Amino acid sequence: MSEARTSAAAATRTRWGYLAEFESVDALLEATEKVRDAGFTRFDAFAPFPIHGLDESMGIRTSRLPRIVFGGGVTGACAGLLLQWWTNAFDYRYLIGGKPFFGLPVAIPITFELTVLLAAIGAFIGLLVANRLPELYHPVFPNAAFRARATTDGFFVAVEARDPRFDVVGTRSFLESLGAVRVDELEDE
């Protein structure tokens, strides 16, 4: 019974990829550059803080998230103007202090606030969606070295097994040749 369960578990586990650890920022940048140049596409780097130049050495294209933020801002501006015009000058008009029902200068503060509000909410949600967060489980998490150092002072490169250039033996030795202090195999369920 227990044997059957172990083998069943083993059967569902697959190799997710390799995780290589590097000693410094410079080693990480060099390594990611070489991984990129070797033609890998399904790989990632991990660092405890944003590293200047990492996106370039990984070959990341500039994010298009700012468009979402811009869209949020435009939505907010239109909504703000429309809200104030429709409520005070169209749906239920009432005169207060002889002020016009709708005046652009008077509408600016709330229009501005809603522009910023919706742009910021768009930025936050856009960031989460683009990064696919929250994602509470990821194959790198069970790795002991990753847990110990990835958010403190460790620099890692992960190459996924589904990358077309991935090779069980070749990729491991390739990562070792880049100066990795260790290369671990990661499993996925």
Added chain:
Amino acid sequence: MSAAPMLPDNTAEAPGTRAPLVLGGNDFASVTDKVCSIVERPRLPRAWYVAFTISCSLTALLVAMLGYLFLAGIGVWGLNIPVGWGFDITNFVFWVGIGHAGTLISAILFLFRQKWRTGINRFAEAMTIFAVICAGMFPAIHTGRPWFDYWLFPYPNQMSVWPNFRSPLLWDVFAVSTYFTVSLLFWFTGMVPDLATLRDRATTKGRRIVYGILSLGWRGSGRHWHRYERIYLLLAALATPLVLSVHSVVSFDFAVAQLPGWHSTIFPPYFVAGAIFSGFAMVITLLVPVRAFFGLEDLITTRHLENMAKITLATGLMVAYSYGVEFFMAWYSGNPLEQFALANRAMGPYAWAFWIMMSCNVAAPQAFWFKKVRTTPWALVGVSVLINVGMWFERFVIIVTSLHRGALPSSWGYYKPTWVELCTLAGSFGLFMTLFLLFLRFGPMIAMAEVKSVMPAAGLERGPHRGHGQYWGEIPHQHDRQKQDATP
């Protein structure tokens, strides 16, 4: 308690060299250890428990005062015609002002590439959030029937009426709630990588689950960092005009009115400068004891404190200038009511409050011209406390002196707060401090990821600056001289 004597002095200005912002031979791991151990140690210094007991008691007092107010009505306050706004709105404007330093440090200093912000931004942002919570409470309770506060929001309702968008009081609702939301998003976004650090170091299941959920599964992926940095820059760019707009809108509550003493075009910039002035004073007041109790002098260095003192001095001078302009404009306008309002402010029944304001806000910060004062932590706290007092009185003076003697001498009055108002003010400090102490206990109070990114080992000096996302400026020819703790 001066900064630990073994740390080198990093306040000297050497053109072309970057002063180190992390002292004491720290590396990435020791920065993490230092910040996380505050959250992880089983017991904190006794001072924390003493402070927490006091602030919790004051919060209980606040709850009692609010309960009494709601049951008995607004008459338990000393407000009456002609003074319809007293402690309530004074406290509101005061707390919103305190809440300006955090977003200024995190957004405006970010855009100006002031790397020293990384040591203090998390702390100041937390302070912002808690101050805005305290601020938002006062307009809500001063309405008299706070259970109808939702009428302020434009929702379709059975009465078929809408709020009056032509009133600055409604602009306030939008400005303060937007400011709170955006500050919260900014704060949380910045905190996610540090919460992930706490998750990875967690030794108990409870901590792992709580920090695990809060950190959203952040794993420091390079692809994530790329988007994160872009979004952080955009949030900073959005928060910068926002922080300037909030106190401008608050000032419209006064400036748009026709009342002499309020009706003044200098109010928006004057209020913004005052807000930053008081906010920085509050950051200094809280930061100096915290850094001493938790031994963070190597991460929050004397240079950080000195820079904050310089900003305080600069904004203090703007405030002093605004005071001068108010009097000049009153004289120059030739309007007798305006002239009376200002003369009454300085020499009338509330002259005592006016001169407290002048001595605390104009005279006291002049001490910051001296480097000795700027670099002596407890002297900084002394001056900052005076500034906090002065800025509270500034709002009191603006509101009450303008109201209590209008154009009609038969309806003059003198406003005195009741014990309920005094206890509510004390209670709002209790609420602020309770939230703040809880944050120190459970949250990463220094932005570890950001501090690490400005350490020399992070390789800032590599390659030319390429624009978006990277906020650190490029200083060439520093490869050799750039050493951590570069002591001469």
